[in-house]
Amino acid sequence: MPDAKANAAAASSSLVAVPRCWALIPCAGVGSRAMAADAPAPELPKQYQSVAGQPMVMHTLAAMLQVACMHQVLVVVSPADTFWQARALESRLAVAPCGGATRAETVTNGLQELLRMGASPDDWVLVHDAARCLVTGAQVNMLMDACLPDTVGGLLALKLPDTLKQQSTDRGAARVAQTVDRSDKWLAQTPQMFRIGALLAALQAAGDAVTDEASAMELAGHAPLLVPGGAQNFKVTYPDDFALAEAVLMQRRVAR
Numbered sequence: 285m286p287d288a289k290a291n292a293a294a295a296s297s298s299l300v301a302v303p304r305c306w307a308l309i310p311c312a313g314v315g316s317r318a319m320a321a322d323a324p325a326p327e328l329p330k331q332y333q334s335v336a337g338q339p340m341v342m343h344t345l346a347a348m349l350q351v352a353c354m355h356q357v358l359v360v361v362s363p364a365d366t367f368w369q370a371r372a373l374e375s376r377l378a379v380a381p382c383g384g385a386t387r388a389e390t391v392t393n394g395l396q397e398l399l400r401m402g403a404s405p406d407d408w409v410l411v412h413d414a415a416r417c418l419v420t421g422a423q424v425n426m427l428m429d430a431c432l433p434d435t436v437g438g439l440l441a442l443k444l445p446d447t448l449k450q451q452s453t454d455r456g457a458a459r460v461a462q463t464v465d466r467s468d469k470w471l472a473q474t475p476q477m478f479r480i481g482a483l484l485a486a487l488q489a490a491g492d493a494v495t496d497e498a499s500a501m502e503l504a505g506h507a508p509l510l511v512p513g514g515a516q517n518f519k520v521t522y523p524d525d526f527a528l529a530e531a532v533l534m535q536r537r538v539a540r
């Protein structure tokens with residue numbers, strides 16, 4: 285185990301004043317893009333719909349809780365959420381009904397909750413979408429190994445696998461304006477890992493428009509590390525993504 289990670293693990297189990305690692309799972313979205321146009325709206329938002337026999341978020345949480353040095357996992361849900369009522373939570377799991385109208389607001393409120401729970405501003409937080417249910421403990425460990433020795437932190441990301449087109453709207457249709465050099469382009473994934481205090485300040489300064497934590501850190505003048513993730517760590521966003529997520533999870537089950 286690298287030194288920084290051993291320190292984080294030690295801090296989780298003793299009073300040593302070295303930074304700990306917390307996970308924050310934004311889970312307060314409605315999943316509007318995941319709703320099929322030709323079907324009735326589902327009763328539950330996408331993160332609670334069943335994938336491979338379990339609510340999607342349970343797969344996400346299982347991966348985060350697999351990481352031995354993760355001190356605590358906080359799921360941030362909408363104030364109207366009833367999913368967690370009467371559910372027993374394991375010791376490293378907590379739920380906070382302080383989700384906001386945007387993902388940035390949910391994460392900001394969740395960071396404030398972590399501080400109330402006893403986190404230090406110097407501790408690390410790994411923010412991970414509830415809807416990215418295919419992340420693996422190994423990928424989270426890889427992100428930690430890269431970020432713990434770094435001053436800023438970083439995110440899992442995927443080098444662009446396809447040719448990239450820039451659109452112009454011409455004669456009422458989307459047309460190609462140009463092909464863009466993709467050699468330095470990455471798709472942002474989660475987890476995104478930063479110091480709690482620095483991320484909270486960055487999000488408060490950036491406001492609601494940012495769609496990920498790294499954007500807020502960039503606006504604050506930082507250059508987050510890009511750590512290779514994987515194509516299977518996609519976010520369930522559109523109706524077709526449920527079948528893909530189910531197939532990957534079932535295939536992993538067979539391979540175990």
Ligand SMILES: Nc1ccn([C@@H]2O[C@H](COP(=O)(O)OP(=O)(O)OP(=O)(O)O)[C@@H](O)[C@H]2O)c(=O)n1
Nearest residue numbers: 310311312313314315316317385386387414415
């Ligand atoms: N106000 C919000 C919006 C999103 N999320 C969470 O952020 C993650 C990634 O967001 P996205 O896929 O965009 O989810 P939704 O906002 O639910 O989807 P959509 O934009 O299609 O409605 C999800 O786990 C979602 O629950 C959140 O916690 N609070």
Ligand SMILES: C[C@](O)(CO)[C@H](O)COP(=O)(O)O
Nearest residue numbers: 387413472473474495496519
């Ligand atoms: C944070 C994120 O998962 C990075 O890819 C993504 O930006 C969140 O989803 P959204 O659709 O942009 O809100």
